Amino acid sequence: MFDSFRTVTRQLVGGEDHRTSADSDDEIRTDGGVAESRRRTGSSGGVLKAVRDRFGEDFLESTPFWLPTFLLMSLFVYGSIGWNFLISLTDFEGFAQEPDYSNLDFEMYVQAVTSEAVQTAVVNTFALLVAFTVVCLAFGMVLAILVDRGIRFENTFRTIYLLPMSLSFVVTAQFWLWMYNPTNGIVNMFFGVFGLGPYDFIGNPNLVLAAVIFALVWQFSGYTMVVYLASLRAIPTEHYEAAQVDGASTVKMYWRVIVPQLKNATISASVVLMVFALKAFDFLYSLVGNFRPPNGSDILATKMVREAFQNQNWAYGSAIAVLLFALALAIIGPYLFHQYKHDNL
Incomplete structure (x- = not known):
């Protein structure tokens, strides 16, 4: 089927299969019949030829496979x-x-934009995006640099750091729900050693967002470590040696020579982290066990689901979903355009 489709497309766009032998009568005839036949073939294949010139011949040949x-x-x-x-x-x-x-x-959009609850959810969403992404990148970079310097049991540490990312949001939420428990949670037991606490990290509006960010950083810092570690291993050793010959300290060497070369890794990891932050609904839902997290941690995703499924305001929830989609598109769009511009897609 593939060969026959390729033959047909080449004939339509004037490929080699359409050409006849040099001694053919049709090739040397000048009557209107052959010319009319060629005009019909050219008109039917004009669009396909333009598509082939724009996207390549493989685009047309692979149509039966990607079109369905x-x-x-x-x-x-x-x-x-x-x-x-x-x-x-x-x-x-x-x-x-x-x-x-x-x-x-656009009444629902006006209602959403002017709603104080939605505005709070937008602020919390941006706070979660920025804090989670920045802390994850910083912590992951430090871990990658430490591992890259040739510590013992490197593979073991890499596995331990990356293991939390293999967990689902639900499992991570249940784990940290136990860790944050005011009565017997390990976090409060740690603060109790210094005479502090106990703290209700989940129920306190002033602490819950920070607790959520810390738990997500714990889960995804291993991912950023692996991304940065791969980029560090790709940097030639001559760059390190040149910086040391110039008398640069270890801190200056990394800050002025090595870190600037991690730009692409930073951009890629940032986009992935922000997408995961926008998908944090199931984490918050599992952490608090309700459509409504405590005041202080409501984000656009939780607000959207609560309005649609709990309050039965489907139009209002759909408007919030469109705002969330626009936010995600604003984050991913520039990255995809940058990758496409540099022929990385």
């Missing part, structure tokens, strides 16, 4: 995103009634 998947993705993923946006323009309140598509407006 693309159509399914368009229907179930991008179609769902479009339907969600359409729902956000209505006053849909649940499956008990049909959504009214006759009166579409």
